[in-house]
Amino acid sequence: MNKTTIAKAANYVGDTVTIGAWLTNKRSSGKIAFLQLRDGTGFMQGVVAKNNVSEEIFQLAKTMTQETSMYITGKIVEDKRSPLGYEMQVSDIEVIHEAEDYPITPKEHGIEFLMDHRHLWLRSKKQHAVMKIRNEIIRATYQFFNDNDFVKIDPPILTASSAEGTTELFHTKYFDEEAYLSQSGQLYMEAAAMAFGKVFSFGPTFRAEKSKTRRHLIEFWMIEPEMAFTDHEESLKVQEEYVSFIVQSVLKNCKLELETLGRDVSKLEKVKTPFPRITYDEAIALLKEKGFYDIEWGEDFGAPHETAIAESFDKPVFITHYPTKIKAFYMKPDPNRPEVVLCADLIAPEGYGEIIGGSQRIDDLELMKQRYEEHGLTGEAYQWYLELCKYGSVPHSGFGLGLERTVAWISGVEHVRETIPFPRLLNRLYP
Structure with a gap:
């Protein structure tokens, strides 16, 4: 048989x-x-x-x-x-x-009940479809970076320092030392790029952010490429090519799953390079036109702002050149306008918000020392990162893509909690 x-x-x-x-x-x-x-x-x-x-x-x-x-x-x-x-x-x-009294029946159940039974809810047709789309995005990610000569490097999960500040880190004891669960592998990937040229990582990250929005998880997965001898403009091209590639891969290989979820694929079919770009200045002006009169230059964007900006475009849009003071210490200032940095956030359509954050990194030792002083990055924990600027530094850029937000956008589900097998939320560590 x-x-x-x-x-x-x-x-x-x-x-x-x-x-x-x-x-x-x-x-x-x-x-x-x-x-x-x-x-x-x-x-x-x-x-x-x-x-x-x-x-x-x-x-x-x-x-x-x-x-x-x-x-x-x-x-x-x-x-x-x-x-x-x-x-x-x-x-x-x-x-x-023979199963008896299976708790998830064809009738409607509340979301908390389903989350309490996540180990069983994964068996349902729609949840199965979301996980298959997640798997395809992961498969396509490896294909894209392997085909483009990137080397996969795995950064540590336990770290002695923070990538973007310690307020959203999980603290733990590493024998007699203070340690943190990684909020990003980026700093380590910069070191790897200086050894291998083009690298990427794919792994879990942790943010101790007390947020309950549909876009946030406590534990999530990030794809973080870093590229030596690469400027901001070249990095943007890699980002849009990568996102276009994974979307087209899902359209090709997950037709049944997209149909199961009732996804409007005509919107995904538009996701092809090049992507539109607007500066932070232009984004502020656009928001004021849309009625956000209280937003001022120098303020970061929240979910309503990102959604309003995305509504003006039918595919992902880059917002570039944010103010230096609201971005991370390692981002390179624009040589022609040092009050802004060479960075970009990629905003997904349909209200799914930022899926990529990226920038050109600082490669000047004296400027990096200045940033260290401004951000209070003292002690041995950051010494190794400073040495990247000291020994053969080159122009380099990178970005990080949040897997779960990307899965939510491509599959069309409302909340990121359905895009990871066992979500960790502010009020949920079970199952």
């Missing part, structure tokens, strides 16, 4: 196969039962006709409970009504484990 998966069953149209599966739902009508099956690779319908199976198998099909596991055998047949284009005509069922 051929043993296969739902995803590969199309290769066996006309053949009889066996699939290990779980029952997600069922309905029966007289002499026929319809079983909604899943196996981790996809979802498929199994049709059990009373005339084609034993009485025992037919009764089993009618009485099986939700999430019962089984080996199910039958012929794969074409069915144009199915999203997959095929279904199974069942001939045999072997129950592995």
